[in-house]
Amino acid sequence: MEENRTMLFTIGQSEVYLISPDTKKVALEKNFKEISFCSQGIRHVDHFGFICRESSSSGGIHFVCYVFQCTNEALVDEMMMTLEQAFTVAAGQRTSKAPAQLCEGCPVQCLHKLCERIEGMSASKAKLELQKHLTTLTNQEQATVFEEVQKLRPRNEQQENELIVSFLRSFYEEKQKEHVHIGEMKQPRQVAAETVGSESPPRATRFRLDLLKSRAKRSLTESLESFLSRGNKARGLQDRAGSVDLDSSLSSAFSNASKEPAVCEREALPVLESSFRLLGSSDDLSSDSESHLSEESAQLSPQQGFRQRANTLSHFPPERQDPVEPAEASPAVSPRKLLRDLEPKANHPADASGTPMKTRRHSWRQQIFLRVATPQKACDSPSRYEDYSELGGELPPRSPLEPVCEDGPFGPAPEGKRRTPRELRELWQKAILQQILLLRMEKENQKLQASEHDLLNKRLKLDYEEITPCLREVTTVWEKMLSTPGRSKTKFDMEKLHSAVGQGVPRHHRGEIWKFLAEQCHLRHQFPSKQRPRDTPYKELLKQLTSQQHAILIDLGRTFPTHPYFSAQLGAGQLSLYNILKAYSLLDPEVGYCQGLSFVAGILLLHMSEEEAFRMLKFLMFDVGLRKQYRPDMIILQIQMYQLSRLLHDYHRDLHTHLEEQEIGPSLYAAPWFLTVFASQFPLGFVARVFDMIFLQGSEVIFKVALSLLGSHKPLILQHENLETIVDFIKNTLPNLGLVQMEKTISQVFEMDISKQLQAYEVEYHVLQEELIDSSPLSDNQRMDKLEKTNSSLRKQNLDLLDQLQVANGRIQSLEATVKKLLTSESKLKQATLALELEQSALLQTLEELRQRQVTQQSSTKPAGD
Secondary structure, rough: OOOOOEEEEOOOOOOOEEEEOOOOOEEEEHHHHHHEEEEOOOOOOOOEEEEEEEOOOOEEEEEEEEEEOOOOOOHHHHHHHHHHHHHHHHHEEEEOOOOOOOOOHHHHHHHHHHHHHHOOHHHHHHHHHHHHHHHOOOOHHHHHHHHHHHHHOOOOOOHHHHHHHHHHHHHHHHHHHOOOOOOOOOHHHHHHHHHHHHOOOOOHHOOOOOOOHHHHHHHHHHHHHHOOOOOOOOHHHHHHHHHHHHHHHHHHHHHOOOOOOHHHHOOOOOHHHEEEEEOOOOOOOHHHHHHHHHHHHOOOOOOOOOOOOOOOOOOOOOOOOOOOHHHHHHHOOOOOOOOOOOOOOOOOOOOOOOOOOOOOOOOOOHHHHHHHHHHOOOOOOOOOOOOHHHOOOOOOOOOOOOOOOOOOOOOOOOOOOOOOHHHHHHHHHHHHHHHHHHHHHHHHHHHHHHHHHHHHHHHHHHOOOOOOOOHHHHHHHHHHHOOOOOHHHHHOOHHHHHHHHHHOOOOOHHHHHHHHHHHHHHHHHHOOOOOOOOOOOOOHHOOOOOHHHHHHHHHHHHOOOOOOOOOOOOHHHHHHHHHHHHHHHOOOOOOOOOOHHHHHHHHHHHHOHHHHHHHHHHHHHHHHOOHHHHHOOHHHHHHHHHHHHHHHHHHHHHHHHHHHHHOOOOHHOOOOHHHHHHOOOOHHHHHHHHHHHHHHHOHHHHHHHHHHHHHHHHHHHHHHHHHHHHHHHHHHHHOOOHHHHHHHHHHHHHOOOOOOHHHHHHHHHHHHHHHHHHHOOOHHHHHHHHHHHHHHHHHHHHHHHHHHHHHHHHHHHHHHHHHHHHHHHHHHHHHHHHHHOOOOOHHHHHHHHHHHHHHHHHHHOOOOOO
């Protein structure tokens, strides 16, 4: 129960998603194929769930039931109906796209089944499956695939598997051209070809086998000679390391093209025949070679050791094998060119009879034969020689190019010097310090990555063109105000703030400046408690469910669809916006969610974090008063439209007359301006400047901007003479004008003062509404209904006016307190002035006395003759 939280359940075309708005990630993703059953709750009708078929870690399949709770029963019914429709449509599409019934004997169908079997397998398992499939091909086909794969030299098993499948595809596509489906009649040409093929003598099979043998010998010789020519004895270790890779690649390639021998052949066929069997020659070996090799294998004694066969698909371990003779005793090897033996010799353990084993030396042909016949694992494998414990301690011969192990057949390696406890303790301390440093470095890297992600996210958010480039001097002024100690309790001069906002706001500090302006507004105006919402933490609101989430989800894709932060469907930007709108709908049930509110929240989210944007949205809605226009009755929005029309009549009479002649009311073009604060149509740089002024001056800025836009473009609007062109110009052309014109509009807004007109027009609207109700020829019931509606709206407006009155009274009280403070300071200054004047008169009197004394002294000191 602790893990339960509110999430978004999304139904797609063929899958369902459970998205967490908190983590911005997909918490659950299920395809329709995995869902076995879906149902609504019986006792708890607001619940629904479905059962999914999932695979466990052990490889089995188990079923898991997921249960979800919705906001109400109606939403569950809608969810179940949507799921049923989605399942039906997906099943119909799958049936329509289902392929027609294919012939089971088609080569391409056989390849398709092979691909289905190996899909999702690891490289090693897929390799074994391909080996099994290759055994169904003929010898010639296996040899062709082997040669083509070897030419490309695959680096690993995955690449080798891909090459084999590609060759099989081209091979089966060619074979499909001559294929005849089951139930169809064969063409005469195909029948004749099959007849000729069946009558071919067995000599052709022997010829193909000999050809394959010669090709295999030639390819082995050329590949090894090219490898040995790369280095010399001075680079022996490097050559040995390289031979391991060659060994593994050759062995894997041979094992892919192999064919599994019959059980009766495993005991009789020696190693040489098995090597040829890798090339696909599993049937028609020459009788001479069979008898000769059988005689050699019969001469083995049980006391002699043998080289055990690798237990692969194409090689089963024979019971015994000839010991390989030293290279000097082989008459078929040329000592001049073909000998390339290892110099080191090893002391092998004695056999069961107590006689020491001879030093094994191999020619290069024997060496490659041993590598091909028995692919060896790495020398550090602990279980490499476990299977030889029953042989009396005798070890098999090693590959001559393989690196020497510590306890290998070439003798034990010299033991290193043992470390003292002090050295071990120091090493242990160093290891611990290194681990601590690694952990610290990892934490620092995570912090750096998080900060880098934040910077990239911030840069992505602020991806818009600024219409007022902020100068460095203005940015310095803002930074000083933002860094003031005790900023939230310090009142700044309004003239200074107006000047700073007028000169511009730095884009990277805009979010912090908006919070600073909101703090200054709270310090100057004491808002009544009735206007304040309940103080519910943002995280607590996110845990609750809202009935407005369907409308919110619909508008997410419509909010700034071209901006990169909001463009991804249910991405980080849209989920953050969903969280803010959902939390506000729970905080303010009267408003809930209204179209246009998402643009206001989106502008805030582009400049600050999610929780800070929610706090600023609360400030704009409750403190600035924007929530009035989002009420369900929309009465305040109607009053705003009347106020805008009256402003046009007073300031731009000719424009107002022209719009009235075309019957164009402000609700046709200005309603989105007020509901989205110009964000739905105008550039983000312009909208950000409008928000700067709203945080400074209040909601009347919207009227100022609308009036300035219409007035500054009045000549262009008057040129159009019909409703469609005028509305199109105001909606589409007006927002796309130049930055200079928009900056001129912003500068005009700072010079306008229309607060008194707005208040007068609001009172005028109510008076006209009452007169209209009284003069309208309606029945008593209709008049009563209108009067009741008007009464209810007037009550709400009266409450709003009471709130405004309380705000005004608070302002008056604060002003009176300020006047008292000024009067007391003035009296103190007057007293100080009187004291200074008395002091000045006393100083002047003292100065006069000093002057008289000086004159008398000078007269007394003069001589009598003077």
